Amino acid sequence: MAGQTTNYLFDYPTSTDYVKDGATAIQTLADDVDAAMFSALKGKKAGMVLLQTQTPTAAGSVTFDNVFSATYRHYSLILDCTTTASTAIALQLRTSGLSTIATNYANQRLVAGGTSVSAARNTTVASFTMLGTLSTTATSVRTNIYSPFLAQATQFDQNGIWTSDGTQIEYVPYVGAHTLATSYAGIILTTGSGTMTGSVSLYGWNI
Amino acid sequence: MEHLMATKSEKSFTFIYDAETDEFIEREMNTEELENQKLILDESIAEKAFYENQKNNRASALAKLADLGLTAEEIAAL
Numbered sequence: 001m002a003g004q005t006t007n008y009l010f011d012y013p014t015s016t017d018y019v020k021d022g023a024t025a026i027q028t029l030a031d032d033v034d035a036a037m038f039s040a041l042k043g044k045k046a047g048m049v050l051l052q053t054q055t056p057t058a059a060g061s062v063t064f065d066n067v068f069s070a071t072y073r074h075y076s077l078i079l080d081c082t083t084t085a086s087t088a089i090a091l092q093l094r095t096s097g098l099s100t101i102a103t104n105y106a107n108q109r110l111v112a113g114g115t116s117v118s119a120a121r122n123t124t125v126a127s128f129t130m131l132g133t134l135s136t137t138a139t140s141v142r143t144n145i146y147s148p149f150l151a152q153a154t155q156f157d158q159n160g161i162w163t164s165d166g167t168q169i170e171y172v173p174y175v176g177a178h179t180l181a182t183s184y185a186g187i188i189l190t191t192g193s194g195t196m197t198g199s200v201s202l203y204g205w206n207i
Numbered sequence: 208m209e210h211l212m213a214t215k216s217e218k219s220f221t222f223i224y225d226a227e228t229d230e231f232i233e234r235e236m237n238t239e240e241l242e243n244q245k246l247i248l249d250e251s252i253a254e255k256a257f258y259e260n261q262k263n264n265r266a267s268a269l270a271k272l273a274d275l276g277l278t279a280e281e282i283a284a285l
Contacts, residue, residue, distance in 0.1 A: 051226070052224050052226065054222055054224055054231070056220075056222040058220060059219075059220055059221060059222045060219030060220060060221055060236045060240070060241075060244060061219075061221040061222070061236060061240055061243075061244070062221070062222045062223075063221060063222070063223040063224065064224050064226070065223060065224065065225040065226065065227070066225055066226040066227035067224075067226045087248070087251060088247060088248075088250075088251035088254070090247040090250070090251075092243075099243060101243050101246060111258065113262075115283055116262070116265060118258075118261050118262070118265065120254075120257060120258065120261065122254070125250055126246050126247070126250060127247055127250065129250075129251070129254065186226075190240070190243060190244050190247050191244065191247075192244065192247045192248035192250075192251040192252075193244075193248050195219060195220075
């Protein structure tokens with residue numbers, strides 16, 4: 001007697017069914033999967049796809065190589081980590097296994113702390129800073145990376161949380177760009193000093 | 208250099224994922240990577256100094272406004 005899976009009720013044959021009916025059973029299973037996927041996604045592709053998560057321990061840097069491709073246009077990076085020092089974590093683009101460390105990055109930020117707001121711009125720096133003065137307590141931040149695989153300037157944005165002690169929170173809307181019209185295949189995150197421990201996940205966006 | 212020496216003695220590690228080979232690699236950071244880390248530290252220190260200087264200038268300006276007779280509410284409204 002045939003059975004069904006627990007969650008989506010996909011039909012499957014039992015071990016006593018005839019082998020000659022195997023093709024029909026597989027078609028029934030395929031139809032069930034197709035119907036379930038169509039119902040869940042309405043015929044669309046998933047909007048965001050988790051490409052990879054790394055869980056570094058005491059890392060000075062974390063690299064994702066050959067992760068950018070024509071499959072996805074834009075990407076998001078989620079960083080959840082603690083560090084051994086209150087330090088910056090910088091993001092740099094990579095191609096052919098090499099980091100782009102020339103001063104072709106630029107950024108603009110607002111910093112809201114307490115009742116004061118300030119702004120600053122850097123036009124020739126060697127990285128896009130993920131977090132300015134990262135706390136040694138757990139910190140999370142999401143950074144979007146726009147069109148890194150295309151031969152055009154790559155842009156970044158993030159809503160950051162800067163804090164030196166875990167309680168003096170500063171809200172930092174932060175945007176930037178790598179100004180060269182070059183295609184890149186990956187990224188590297190590097191601590192200014194000390195190490196980081198936690199998880200780093202990279203997602204691709206379908207458009 | 209002091210930073211580089213300290214990092215080497217602590218044996219900083221790098222974690223690498225290569226999507227082309229689907230491999231995870233964990234190894235000690237090489238000289239190029241340590242130099243890059245030093246560059247990032249220098250930029251971080253410069254940025255932090257700029258930011259602290261900006262905060263100090265603002266605090267000084269607010270104190271001068273208070274000396275001119277503006278109330279705390281008036282200053283906060285600026």
